[in-house]
Amino acid sequence: MTQRLIDLSVPTVDGPSEATPVEVELLDHAAAPAALGLTPEDFPEGESISNETITLTTHTGTHMDAPLHYGLTSQGRPAAAIDDIPLEWCYAPGVRLDLRHVPPGTGITAADIEDALAKIPHQLSPGEIVLIWTGADRLWGTDAYRAEHPGMTRESTAWLVERGVKVIGIDSWGFDRPFGSMTGDYQETGDNKVLWPAHLYGREHAYCQLEKLAHLDELPAATGFTVSCFPVKLTGLGAGWTRVVAIVEDE
Structure with missing residues (x-):
């Protein structure tokens, strides 16, 4: 007996199938050090950890x-x-x-x-x-x-x-x-x-x-x-x- 998982969800994404917008503000790996009061040189490969701020309704997506x-x-x-x-x-x-x-x-x-x-x-x-x-x-x-x-x-x-x-x-x-x-x-x-x-x-x-x-x-x-x-x-x-x-x- 093996177990299989089937995804029954739609993606949470901005597009014509949603009545309200999905807005994403990205703090990417290159810009993140400055947000932490540091510089790219303080991190391996010059990249910090990223973050995203999302604006959407509770009825967006599945x-x-x-x-x-x-x-x-x-x-x-x-x-x-x-x-x-x-x-x-x-x-x-x-x-x-x-x-x-x-x-x-x-x-x-x-x-x-x-x-x-x-x-x-x-x-x-x-x-x-x-x-x-x-x-x-x-x-x-x-x-x-x-x-x-x-x-x-x-x-x-x-x-x-x-x-x-x-x-x-x-x-x-x-x-x-x-x-x-x-x-x-x-x-x-x-x-x-x-x-x-x-x-x-x-x-x-x-x-x-x-x-x-x-x-x-x-x-x-x-x-x-x-x-x-x-x-x-x-x-x-x-x-x-x-x-x-x-x-x-x-x-």
Whole structure:
């Protein structure tokens, strides 16, 4: 038995697939000595140790959203920040659900989830990490990535969470339908229930979501792997950058 690791994360980089910029200020090896009050001659090869200052949002790159992102309270109590998330939520058996047939801009229904589980087939167990496979990661690196994907609905999210799922991931820019789809419906109907319904369900029942996953097609099967998705411990914040990895045991 050998263990294989599959990277399920996108790179954290400035580009057209991100809605906000990633700014990097580099203190390179040649300039670093002066920042330390020394000279290049004080170091072997004239090079000191480098440093980088990065400006970006907590929702840039592959990341985990905590209940605090959805609202100030969850289940009638103060919503958990990203550093409050139990570690056991972040290391558990994974289940990949194939929803690639759902068109961009539309919502993934509870019936879609049930159907995807039946096709595996698999019966969910509490604590399993569910990965929603839309195939949208093929657009990474383009503007289309931010808009050409389906999204979870309140009903599909509730269906999973109420069966004990604590972490749900998706391989698209956002967890809900694209921004333009939601706001277009709101402007047409005036019904604010169309705005981020999956996110806002987290005010009723605490759960975490992983956004901007990738390479779900590289998983050898829909089950039989473990997901590791520990977020960076950012005190009191609503999200944290996460290196998501699938651990596969090969014969």
